């Protein structure tokens with residue numbers, strides 16, 4: 001048998017899903033479109049951000065929405081020095097768990113700064129919004145460090 | 149979908165794209181190279197004699213490598229088919245059209261291809277068809293060098309003989 005040289009081909013498989021948000025995630029995304037961040041109050045009184053559809057302890061539907069601040073505190077973080085194409089930032093950034101003022105649960109987002117040494121647990125950050133929010137998590141372009 | 153003009157967000161676009169770099173193994177590379185020359189080929193199992201198309205390089209029944217190349221003709225038999233009535237996003241073919249499992253003469257398994265130049269309602273299992281190739285200058289390493297199969301004016305093949313014809317279309 002003749003051994004032909006290996007044939008290779010790049011191709012892309014795309015699943016172009018549109019997903020329904022449901023009323024709770026919809027409320028969160030609608031808030032983002034208006035540069036507002038909503039959580040909701042769990043049965044034990046904690047404010048959860050992003051809002052949850054059901055209480056993690058009692059499994060009751062949660063509807064008591066609470067607006068929280070778009071600024072908060074870094075609870076934990078991980079520096080990404082070489083971002084990949086699917087990352088939200090082309091320049092080095094930090095994934096971070098951020099507890100927004102008024103929330104009891106931290107939310108994951110990313111922080112962009114050229115002062116890597118200031119990214120520490122406990123540091124304050126605030127949302128940097130895009131110019132024309134569309135109702136998506138990337139309406140928050142990133143979080144940035146608040147000035148000292 | 150555009151959320152820009154929506155007051156309440158109730159849906160989001162959430163596409164998933166998977167990027168592949170497909171490497172054809174030895175048997176598929178050989179098969180595709182022959183297709184580029186306008187020749188349909190299979191491979192025969194040295195143990196059970198089954199001819200596979202497209203060849204994968206081994207016989208799944210016997211677990212042995214298949215190396216003997218078999219040149220197949222353009223004629224085939226309809227083993228099963230479906231009439232597609234729903235448009236598929238990204239597919240340029242307008243429904244209704246026929247997708248069929250076709251067994252080329254000389255092979256023992258079918259592959260999937262299109263049928264055309266036929267009356268959809270008259271397509272049937274056992275029907276004889278032949279390959280319609282694209283113009284030679286358009287041939288590539290691709291199965292769609294064959295544009296489609298069209299019916300032949302030949303007697304139907306009895307169900308029990310489908311997949312058991314020799315390469316010249318006679319009963320084995």
Ligand SMILES: [Zn+2]
Pocket residue numbers: 193194195196197198207208209210211
């Ligand atoms: Zn075999």
